[in-house]
Amino acid sequence: xxxxxxxxxxxxxxxxxxxxxxxxxxxxxxxxxxxxxxxxxxxxxxxxxxxxxxxxxxxxxxxxxxxxxxxxxxxxxxxxxxxxxxxxxxxxxxxxxxxxxxxxxxxxxxxxxxxxxxxxxxxxxxxxxxxxxxxxxxxxxxxxxxxxxxxxxxxxxxxxxxxxxxxxxxxxxxxxxxxxxxxxxxxxxxxxxxxxxxxxxxxxxxxxxxxxxxxxxxxxxxxxxxxxxxxxxxxxxxxxxxxxxxxxxxxxxxxxxxxxxxxxxxxxxxxxxxxxxxxxxxxxxxxxxxxxxxxxxxxxxxxxxxxxxxxxxxxxxxxxxxxxxxxxxxxxxxxxxxxxxxxxxxxxxxxxxxxxxxxxxxxxxxxxxxxxxxxxxxxxxxxxxxxxxxxxxxxxxxxxxxxxxxxxxxxxxxxxxxxxxxxxxxxxxxxxxxxxxxxxxxxxxxxxxxxxxxxxxxxxxxxxxxxxxxxxxxxxxxxxxxxxxxxxxxxxxxxxxxxxxxxxxxxxxxxxxxxxxxxxxxxxxxxxxxxxxxxxxxxxxxxxxxxxxxxxxxxxxxxxxxxxxxxxxxxxxxxxxxxxxxxxxxxxxxxxxxxxxxxxxxxxxxxx
Numbered sequence: 099x100x101x102x103x104x105x106x107x108x109x110x111x112x113x114x115x116x117x118x119x120x121x122x123x124x125x126x127x128x129x130x131x132x133x134x135x136x137x138x139x140x141x142x143x144x145x146x147x148x149x150x151x152x153x154x155x156x157x158x159x160x161x162x163x164x165x166x167x168x169x170x171x172x173x174x175x176x177x178x179x180x181x182x183x184x185x186x187x188x189x190x191x192x193x194x195x196x197x198x199x200x201x202x203x204x205x206x207x208x209x210x211x212x213x214x215x216x217x218x219x220x221x222x223x224x225x226x227x228x229x230x231x232x233x234x235x236x237x238x239x240x241x242x243x244x245x246x247x248x249x250x251x252x253x254x255x256x257x258x259x260x261x262x263x264x265x266x267x268x269x270x271x272x273x274x275x276x277x278x279x280x281x282x283x284x285x286x287x288x289x290x291x292x293x294x295x296x297x298x299x300x301x302x303x304x305x306x307x308x309x310x311x312x313x314x315x316x317x318x319x320x321x322x323x324x325x326x327x328x329x330x331x332x333x334x335x336x337x338x339x340x341x342x343x344x345x346x347x348x349x350x351x352x353x354x355x356x357x358x359x360x361x362x363x364x365x366x367x368x369x370x371x372x373x374x375x376x377x378x379x380x381x382x383x384x385x386x387x388x389x390x391x392x393x394x395x396x397x398x399x400x401x402x403x404x405x406x407x408x409x410x411x412x413x414x415x416x417x418x419x420x421x422x423x424x425x426x427x428x429x430x431x432x433x434x435x436x437x438x439x440x441x442x443x444x445x446x447x448x449x450x451x452x453x454x455x456x457x458x459x460x461x462x463x464x465x466x467x468x469x470x471x472x473x474x475x476x477x478x479x480x481x482x483x484x485x486x487x488x489x490x491x492x493x494x495x496x497x498x499x500x501x502x503x504x505x506x507x508x509x510x511x512x513x514x515x516x517x518x519x520x521x522x523x524x525x526x527x528x529x530x531x532x533x534x535x536x537x538x539x540x541x542x543x544x545x546x547x548x549x550x551x552x553x554x555x556x557x558x559x560x561x562x563x564x565x566x567x568x569x570x571x572x573x574x575x576x577x578x579x580x581x582x583x584x585x586x587x588x589x590x591x592x593x594x595x596x597x598x599x600x601x602x603x604x605x606x607x608x609x610x611x612x613x614x615x616x617x618x619x620x621x622x623x624x625x626x627x628x629x630x631x632x633x634x635x636x637x638x639x640x641x642x643x644x645x646x647x648x649x650x651x652x653x654x655x656x657x658x659x660x661x662x663x664x665x666x667x668x669x670x671x672x673x674x675x676x677x678x679x680x681x682x683x684x685x686x687x688x689x690x691x692x693x694x695x696x697x698x699x700x701x702x703x704x705x706x
Contacts, residue, residue, distance in 0.1 A: 122154055122157070122158050123158070123160070123163065125154060126151045126154050126155055126163050126166075126167065129147045129148065129150050129151035129154070129167075130147075130148070130151055130166060130167065130170055132144075132147045133145075133147040133148040133151065133170050133174070134170065137173065137174060137177060141174060141177060141178060144174055145171070145174055148167055148170050148171045148174065149171075151163075151167040151170075152164065152167045152168070152171065155167050161194040161195050161196055162196055162197060162200065164194065165191045165194055165196040165200045165204070166200065168187050168188065168190055168191055169188070169191070169200065169203055169204065169207060171187050172184040172187045172188045172207050173207065175187065176207065176210060176211065176214065179214070179622065180622060181211045181214065181215060181622075182622075184207065184211055185208065185211055188204050188207050188208055188211075191204045192204070197235065198231045198232075198234050198235040199231075199232060199235035199236075199237040199240065201231050202228045202229075202230075202231035202232035202234075202235055202237065202240060202244075203228070203232075203237075203240055204228075205224055205225075205227045205228035205231060206224075206225065206228040206232070206240060206243065206244050208224050208228075209221045209222075209223075209224030209225040209227075209228055209244075209247070210247070212224060213225075213247060213251065218251050218254060218255055219255070221247075221251060222248060222251050222252070222255075225244055225247055225248045225251070226248070228240075228244050229241065229244045229245065229248065232244055238271045241271060242268050242271050242272060242278070245264045245265070245267050245268045245271075246264070246265065246268050246282065248260075248264045249261045249262075249263075249264035249265035249268065249285065250285065252264065253285070253288075253289060258289050258292055258293050259293075261289050262286070262289050262290070262293070265282055265285055265286045265289070266286070268282050269282055269283070269286070275309060275312070277309075277313055277315075279309065280306060280309040280310060280313065280315070280318060283302055283303075283305060283306040283309070284306055284318060284321060284322070286302055287299055287302040287303045287306060287322075287325065288325070290302060291325065291329065291333075294333075296333065299329070303322055303325060303326060303329075306318070306322055307319065307322050310322060316350050316353060316354055317350075317354060317356075319346075319350055320347050320350035320351050320354065320356070320363075321347075323343045323344070323346040323347035323350065323363075324343075324344070324347040324362060324363050324366060326339070326340075326343040327340050327341075327343040327344035327347055327363065327366045327367065327370065328340075328366045328369075330343065330370075331366060331369050331370040331373060332369075335373065337370060337373070337374045340366070340367075340370040341367060341370055341371075344363055344366050344367035344370060345367070347363040347366075348360060348363045348364065348367070351363060357390075358390050359390075360386070360387070360390065361387045361388075361389075361390045361391040361392075361395055361399070362387075362395060364383045364384070364386045364387035365383070365384065365387040365391065365395065365398060365399050365402065367383040368380045368381070368382075368383035368384035368387060368399075368402055368406070369398075369402055371383065372384075372402055372405055372406050372409070375409060377406045377407075377409040377410050378410070380402065380406045381403065381406045381407070384399055384402050384403050384406065385403075387399050388403075393426075396426055397423055397426040400419045400420075400422045400423035400426065401419075401423050403415075403419040404416050404419040404420045404423060407419065543578075543582065544579065544582050547575050547578040547579050547582075548579060550571070550572075550575040551572060551575040551576055551579060554568065554571060554572035554575065555572070555606065558572075558605035558606070561605065562604060562675070562678070562679065563602035563603065563604060563605070563703060564602065564603070564604075564605045565599060565600055565601070565602060565705055566594070566598050566599055566600075566601050566602070566603055566632055566639065567599040567600070568605075569603055569605065569607075569608065570592065570594050570599075570632065572605075572606070572609070573592060573608060573609060573612065573630060574592055576609055576612065577590045577592060577612070577628075577630075580613075580616050584626070587624055587625050587626065588620060588625070588626040588627070588628075589625075589626075589627050589628075590627075590628050590629075590630075591627075591628075591629045591630070592629075592630045592631075593629070593630070593631045593632070594631075594632040595632055595633055595634045597634055598632060598633075598634040598639060600704065600705045601634075601639055601702060601703065601704060601705070602703040602704065602705055603639060603641075603700045603703075604671065604675060604681075604683075604700075607668070607671070607683070607698070608630070608641050608643070608698065610667075610668055611643045611685075611696050611698065612628065612630060612643055615628045615643050615644075615645035615647070615694065615696070616628055616645070618647070618650070619645030619646070619647030619648075619693070619694055620645050620646065620647050623646075623647060623648065625646075626645070626646065626647070627644075627645065627646045628643070628644070628645045629642075629643075629644045630642070630643050637701075637702065638699045638700060638701060638702060639699075639700040639701075639702060640697060640698070640699055640700075641697075641698040641700070642695060642696070642697055642698075643695070643696040643698070644693060644694070644695045644696075645693055645694050646692065646693040647693060647694060648691060649689040649690050649691050649692070649693065649694055650687075650689045650694055681700075681701055681703070682701060683698065683699065683700055683701075684697075684698070684699040685697065685698050685699070686699075
């Protein structure tokens with residue numbers, strides 16, 4: 099009887115536990131669903147729901163449920179452009195035993211972080227890992243997203259065949275005649291046209307037109323008609339069709355109040371009339387295209403206007419637009435930009451090889467110095483047998499001091515040559531990002547500032563001190579490079595006292611602190627601000643770097659720089675300058691929620 103009672107109690111408790119577990123699972127799924135629904139409307143509320151889900155998933159200790167909640171939280175961080183937080187939360191999933199589709203989605207979100215940071219090649223590698231896992235799991239919905247992003251990245255990098263392959267795979271997974279199929283088709287037809295696969299282009303664009311009409315997507319239709327107008331002008335020479343589709347594109351743009359985007363269809367129509375030798379009509383459309391045209395498109399409009407006026411034998415006007423086109427510069431086209439990057443890359447490799455030779459030579463000198471001083475030490479030991487102990491001791495001390503100073507001086511050169519590749523690598527990545535994004539004018543500005551900074555680094559790499567004037571020029575070029583990576587919601591300022599330009603400070607010493615202020619101070623905030631001020635005090639030169647970030651939390655604020663900001667190199671340089679030149683540099687940090695201030699104090703040293 100007691101046995102039956104015990105079994106009944108156990109059975110009841112088991113049922114209660116199972117019921118509670120089931121209710122908790124359903125509640126977590128409810129929180130997940132609510133968070134996803136609110137993600138586009140109210141991100142703060144979406145975060146609250148997913149945090150509830152995470153707490154409950156931890157309580158019941160279900161790896162799969164916890165992984166799902168982490169994935170949703172990472173998606174919210176991605177929406178908020180909080181890449182560091184998204185990365186940290188996603189990596190927690192690798193410590194769990196989770197299904198392949200969740201592991202694949204984790205890699206997909208990590209890839210998306212790199213994609214949003216415009217690290218396209220790294221993103222592509224991560225998407226490939228995600229795709230392999232997702233293919234094994236058979237999760238077609240996620241596979242569609244992964245393949246689509248892989249296609250878009252390949253298109254941006256100019257790998258059109260790979261882009262085509264992935265987007266065509268996506269089409270096979272999608273339900274037919276859906277808005278998502280339309281979106282993929284619009285990307286595909288552009289790739290087909292660039293590769294001159296005209297049969298595929300025509301079939302794809304006609305299908306896209308039908309779908310856009312079905313879903314009454316006027317914006318997509320305007321893009322389709324604009325593509326058709328250009329196709330019948332540039333590739334098929336069918337004047338009637340190019341005009342027909344060009345006018346339809348303009349009509350839809352006006353209907354949508356997209357007046358700022360009319361330049362391209364106006365230019366296409368002007369080009370169609372120009373090819374048909376109807377010069378006056380061409381000029382009417384090209385004049386309409388001109389006000390909002392920018393960059394490469396503006397160059398095309400000027401070129402078309404030049405040719406239209408040549409057709410009318412109005413050589414004065416033709417010359418005028420030819421000169422305007424020259425101002426825009428033909429170097430905006432991709433081929434010349436690629437040549438520019440190739441030239442810089444080759445130059446970088448050359449400089450890198452020279453630096454490696456310098457490093458090897460310096461290391462050899464250090465080794466020879468050690469061997470030489472070891473010999474002297476041995477001689478000193480022998481001399482102690484014959485000479486007085488005090489004389490031998492003084493001689494030994496003198497040799498030891500010379501050895502330390504010689505090694506310190508050589509090590510200083512070694513540290514300075516190690517500092518340069520960091521800037522080269524970072525700047526080349528930024529230049530490539532601009533070019534992949536087809537930002538022509540920004541690329542040219544960036545290349546100019548990059549050239550100034552590189553020249554300053556290599557000119558000053560062999561000297562222990564430079565004038566403040568030269569240091570300010572280098573920092574100004576560096577700030578312009580950094581500013582190009584931000585939108586207009588950041589401001590940088592650099593102020594210099596008028597009476598200190600001829601004083602000397604170590605080269606590239608201020609830069610890591612400025613980099614830290616940008617990367618760890620203002621990078622992820624709105625209205626970021628960094629200011630640098632060079633002051634002339636009674637006994638010292640002071641440099642103050644301020645950022646209005648959220649501050650830093652560290653036990654020792656004087657150790658502000660992280661390893662990736664060359665803190666070890668800076669600390670070593672401070673020690674070596676003290677040894678070799680009796681030159682003592684001080685650095686202090688004050689940080690709060692209102693910002694961080696770094697004070698660098700340099701002894702006064704004049705240009706002789």
